[in-house]
Amino acid sequence: MTSTDRVPGSVSEHGPGATAVRPTRQRRAVAAALEAFDDFRSAQEIHALLRDRGESVGLSTVYRTLQTLADADEIDSLRTETGESIYRRCSGTHHHHLVCRSCGATVEVEGPTVERWTSAIAGEHGYTDVSHTLELFGTCRACAGR
Amino acid sequence: MTSTDRVPGSVSEHGPGATAVRPTRQRRAVAAALEAFDDFRSAQEIHALLRDRGESVGLSTVYRTLQTLADADEIDSLRTETGESIYRRCSGTHHHHLVCRSCGATVEVEGPTVERWTSAIAGEHGYTDVSHTLELFGTCRACAGR
DNA sequence: AAGGTAGGTGAGAATCGTTGTCAAATTGGC
DNA sequence: GCCAATTTGACAACGATTCTCACCTACCTT
Numbered sequence: 001m002t003s004t005d006r007v008p009g010s011v012s013e014h015g016p017g018a019t020a021v022r023p024t025r026q027r028r029a030v031a032a033a034l035e036a037f038d039d040f041r042s043a044q045e046i047h048a049l050l051r052d053r054g055e056s057v058g059l060s061t062v063y064r065t066l067q068t069l070a071d072a073d074e075i076d077s078l079r080t081e082t083g084e085s086i087y088r089r090c091s092g093t094h095h096h097h098l099v100c101r102s103c104g105a106t107v108e109v110e111g112p113t114v115e116r117w118t119s120a121i122a123g124e125h126g127y128t129d130v131s132h133t134l135e136l137f138g139t140c141r142a143c144a145g146r
Numbered sequence: 147m148t149s150t151d152r153v154p155g156s157v158s159e160h161g162p163g164a165t166a167v168r169p170t171r172q173r174r175a176v177a178a179a180l181e182a183f184d185d186f187r188s189a190q191e192i193h194a195l196l197r198d199r200g201e202s203v204g205l206s207t208v209y210r211t212l213q214t215l216a217d218a219d220e221i222d223s224l225r226t227e228t229g230e231s232i233y234r235r236c237s238g239t240h241h242h243h244l245v246c247r248s249c250g251a252t253v254e255v256e257g258p259t260v261e262r263w264t265s266a267i268a269g270e271h272g273y274t275d276v277s278h279t280l281e282l283f284g285t286c287r288a289c290a291g292r
Numbered sequence: 293a294a295g296g297t298a299g300g301t302g303a304g305a306a307t308c309g310t311t312g313t314c315a316a317a318t319t320g321g322c
Numbered sequence: 323g324c325c326a327a328t329t330t331g332a333c334a335a336c337g338a339t340t341c342t343c344a345c346c347t348a349c350c351t352t
Contacts, residue, residue, distance in 0.1 A: 058302035083229040107271050113263050122284050125253050127244055130284035138268050138276035204331035
């Protein structure tokens with residue numbers, strides 16, 4: 001690898017010797033697909049959407065790209081109750097989700113209270129380097145009306 | 147199905163006419179296995195333990211039994227970051243877990259603060275019938291020392 | 293522009309946890 | 323002991339995800 005520094009397109013990783021990430025057609029397509037939704041979607045759904053749009057991208061690539069984006073915190077990912085991973089574009093700041101069980105409508109919520117609580121609890125028990133998962137599932141107003 | 151109504155499913159349910167779940171050798175073995183651990187274990191690990199102990203129980207049965215127990219809230223279940231289901235005996239009251247990423251040591255924690263917060267948030271956004279998942283992962287003191 | 297090369301792609305195979313199938317075995321009530 | 327409902331377990335089937343690997347492409351160097 002050469003020594004010239006480069007600032008690659010989308011995934012925010014940089015500095016000398018950092019892995020280069022190339023802005024390929026496929027990556028742009030996946031990113032665009034995420035913009036088209038505003039609720040959580042699975043890799044397979046995104047793959048299907050792209051195929052229907054005529055911008056077909058290999059399933060492996062969709063998985064890879066979503067993972068890369070999620071690792072870089074450029075999108076949110078979470079697991080449904082059935083263990084499936086779903087993804088969504090996100091706001092960048094740390095937050096959690098309130099997801100409608102029936103229609104998928106999602107609200108991003110912030111929880112300074114919870115953040116404080118988790119680190120307090122962790123410290124209390126001598127745990128370090130703590131991360132947490134917190135998701136709320138419920139029925140939104142619209143869906144409750146039926 | 148006969149005419150008498152019976153309470154389906156619930157594991158520790160008894161009394162007249164309510165015997166849908168039988169205390170078989172296999173179920174006792176799975177329950178005993180859970181007592182032997184105090185951290186979370188996967189169905190496969192429990193299946194392996196039983197096999198090694200010479201109390202072999204079919205894998206399907208282990209899965210079924212764990213699910214039944216979890217549905218009846220007699221054991222805790224949660225999903226690891228990789229989507230695998232893991233189980234553990236539990237205290238019965240609502241609580242969350244602080245799990246060591248490296249050795250699996252688990253602390254049950256209660257969070258009245260969090261419970262209040264979640265219902266407040268949910269109400270604020272008009273969501274009803276809300277459930278939540280909250281798990282903490284970290285490195286316990288013992289593991290941090292290496 | 294040409295060439296080299298590290299990174300990226302995708303079709304299909306492989307994995308892995310989990311669930312379904314169904315005949316045989318067990319259980320509890322009579 | 324007999325019977326019917328329940329349970330079991332070997333095995334197949336499944337679905338999501340990851341791996342493989344030959345081919346492709348973006349991007350740097352010349």
